[in-house]
Amino acid sequence: xxxxxxxxxxxxxxxxxxxxxxxxxxxxxxxxxxxxxxxxxxxxxxxxxxxxxxxxxxxxxxxxxxxxxxxxxxxxxxxxxxxxxxxxxxxxxxxxxxxxxxxxxxxxxxxxxxxxxxxxxxxxxxxxxxxxxxxxxxxxxxxxxxxxxxxxxxxxxxxxxxxxxxxxxxxxxxxxxxxxxxxxxxxxxxxxxxxxxxxxxxxxxxxxxxxxxxxxxxxxxxxxxxxxxxxxxxxxxxxxxxxxxxxxxxxxxxxxxxxxxxxxx
Numbered sequence: 001x002x003x004x005x006x007x008x009x010x011x012x013x014x015x016x017x018x019x020x021x022x023x024x025x026x027x028x029x030x031x032x033x034x035x036x037x038x039x040x041x042x043x044x045x046x047x048x049x050x051x052x053x054x055x056x057x058x059x060x061x062x063x064x065x066x067x068x069x070x071x072x073x074x075x076x077x078x079x080x081x082x083x084x085x086x087x088x089x090x091x092x093x094x095x096x097x098x099x100x101x102x103x104x105x106x107x108x109x110x111x112x113x114x115x116x117x118x119x120x121x122x123x124x125x126x127x128x129x130x131x132x133x134x135x136x137x138x139x140x141x142x143x144x145x146x147x148x149x150x151x152x153x154x155x156x157x158x159x160x161x162x163x164x165x166x167x168x169x170x171x172x173x174x175x176x177x178x179x180x181x182x183x184x185x186x187x188x189x190x191x192x193x194x195x196x197x198x199x200x201x202x203x204x205x206x207x208x209x210x211x212x213x214x215x216x217x218x219x220x221x222x223x224x225x226x227x228x229x230x231x232x233x234x235x236x237x238x239x240x241x242x243x244x245x246x247x248x249x250x251x252x253x254x255x256x257x258x259x260x261x262x263x264x265x
Contacts, residue, residue, distance in 0.1 A: 004252060004260045008231070009209030011036055012200050014191075015047040015057070017216035017238020018257075019066070022162035026237050028258040030065045035261060037067050044203035046213075048190040048220060050076040050128030050154035050170060052101035074199045076154030076170070076190030077105030080126055082199055083152055083189040084109055095119035095144055097137050097173055098128040102154070120144045127177050127186065128154040129170035142180035151181070155190035157220065161238050191215075192223040201228065214254070218246045225251075233260075 005011075013019055019029045036043055045068060047057060054073035061068035077098070084090065090109040096102055103113060106126065114122050119140030127141060145151045153174040159166040174186055189195045201207055211230040215221025216238025225232030226248070233252035234243050243253045254260060 003262060004212075004233075004254075005032075005036060005039075005041075007210060008041070008212040010042045010204045010211045012044045012046060012204060012211065012213040012230070014213070014215030014217070014221050014238075015045055016049055017161040018214055018221075018235050019045070019061075020064070021238070023060075024163050025064045025066075027256055028261075032257045032260050033066045042204040043068075043072060044200050045073045046191060046196065046200055046215075046224075047073070048076045048155035048157050048170065048196075049160060050080065050102050050105075050190065051099050051130065052077075053104040054078055055104070056101055072203050074196060074203055075101070075105060076196060077102040077128060078199055079189035079193070079196035080128075080152050080154050081106050081109060082195040083187065083193075084111075084124065084126075084150075086195070087150070089124050089150060092123040093121065094124040094126060095122035095140055095149075096126050096128075097130045097133060097141050097177065098126065098154075099130060099132065102126065102128050114140075116140050120147065122149050124152065125149045125177070126152045126154070127170070127174050129160065129168075130173055133173055138176055138180055141177045145177060145181040145184050151177070151184060151186040153177075153186035153188050155220070156188060157190075157217070159239070161216070166239075191217075191220040192227055194227075197224055197228050200224075212252070214257070214260070216240055218250070222246070222248075222250055235259075 120143035231251040234250035
């Protein structure tokens, strides 16, 4: 049997735990992406980390020797923009639990971004991983949500893979805002929800051909592939090291990305 990549026409790669951990590129990522580019196959990169913009992520990929352009990078912030746009929330007052990267992704909506002092009167609250998260931000976000603001969250992932283990992910902050608002649940935009998956499909140029999504989280990556009718490859370099208990099982299991260039799977 030939290389796994021979079976597919378009590729979607998760980033955190698949292409890199923290700021460290994982083994074989450069060579695998170079081979896919050599073949001329469309590629998209997905990240449920909404703290950086697609422009910033593309710059980091290029700095690490991986060809990428901002339209090919779908962050959960971009997915949140799609969610808010589809709901007609553009132009409203907004409070963010997130940094400049999330704000950059949402700026095309023409929203008025409020400070912590005014945040509780926001009509929309958007929450992602936020390294400057404070009690003041929690207070503003939760009070706005409790008063009826639309509560959007980029993703439910509780952790983020880094070089020496895991950091708190966006889902941890979302859980705090939900608890402090009296249990009001958010609407999620990132994997495996439709706003992000529709943006991913747009990034690879549509739904034609056989598509493979490569990721490390069954609940977000493999579920995303299932919902879109794509094949899902589980790579064992992130949060999952035992594929035997996953139901339904992945279409492809990769010990690392080099297995895409090998037969089997």
